Amino acid sequence: MALGILDQLGLAATLIFAIPVAAYGLQQAAGGSLVVGAAFLVVAALMVYLPQRLTTPGDVPGKAAEKALDTALGSENGRGDGEDGSNRDESGNGAAASDDDAADEA
Template identity: 55%
Template sequence: MRLGILGTIQLAATLIFAVPVGVYGLNAFLDGQQVLGGGLVVVAVLMVVLPQYLTTPSDIPAKVGESIVGNVVKMPDDEK
C-alpha cells in the first residue's frame, strides 16, 4: 500500500492518538485487567487499520473521478 504525502500525514496524526491508547491497553493487560487492556489494544489497532480500508465520504469524489478517467482513457497495449 503506497501512501501519498497527505496519506502519510493522516497516518501520523492517527498514530498520535492510537499509540497512547495501545500503550495504556498493554499496561492494563499486564496489570491483570485483561478485558480492558485487550479491548483498548484492539481499539488502537482498529484506529490505524480501518481508515485504510473503509470508504469515507471524502473518498467518494476521488473514487468516482478515478472510475470516470479509467473508462475514458484506455491504456495502450504493450506491443512486442
Template identity: 50%
Template sequence: MRASMGLMDTVGLAASLVFALPVGIFGMNRLLDGQTLLGGGLLVVAALMVLLPQKLTTPMDVPQKIAGKAVGKAVKTPDDEED
C-alpha cells in the same frame, strides 16, 4: 495496507498513530498489571483506530475514485497513444 501511500494517506496514518499509541500503551500497561479485559479491550481499540481509517471508504473517497476513472478514460497517456 495499500502498496503505495500518497502524502495525504501518510499524514492520515501518522495522525491515527498519534492518538492510537497512547491508548495502546495504556492498554498494554493494564494488561501487564493483570487487568486482562480492560487491557485487551484497549489494545483492540488502538488497533481499530489505525486499521479502520485505512480500510473504510469515506464520502470524500467516492468522488476521488470517480474522477480518477473518468480522467483515466478521457486522457490518453503517451503509452496509450497509437503511432
C-alpha cells in the same frame, strides 16, 4: 498498498492518537486487567485499520476522479488496452498478429 502523501499524513495523525491508547492497553494488561487491556489494544488497532479500509463520504469524489482519470488515460498500469487489462480490439478479438506472425503464415 502504496500510500500517497495525504494518506501518509492521515496515517501519522491517526497514530498520534492510537499509540497512547495502545500503550494504555499494554499497561492495563501488564497490571492484571487482561480484558480491559486487550479491549484497548483492539480499539487502537481498529483506529489504524478502519480508516485505511473503509470508504467515507469524503473519499467518494477522489475515487470517482481517479477512476475517470484512469478511464481517460487508458488502462491501469499499462496493461493492455481493454478495461479488463486484455489487449483486445473493438470486435472483442485478440490483438492483431504482428508482421512476423503474418510472414510466417505466408
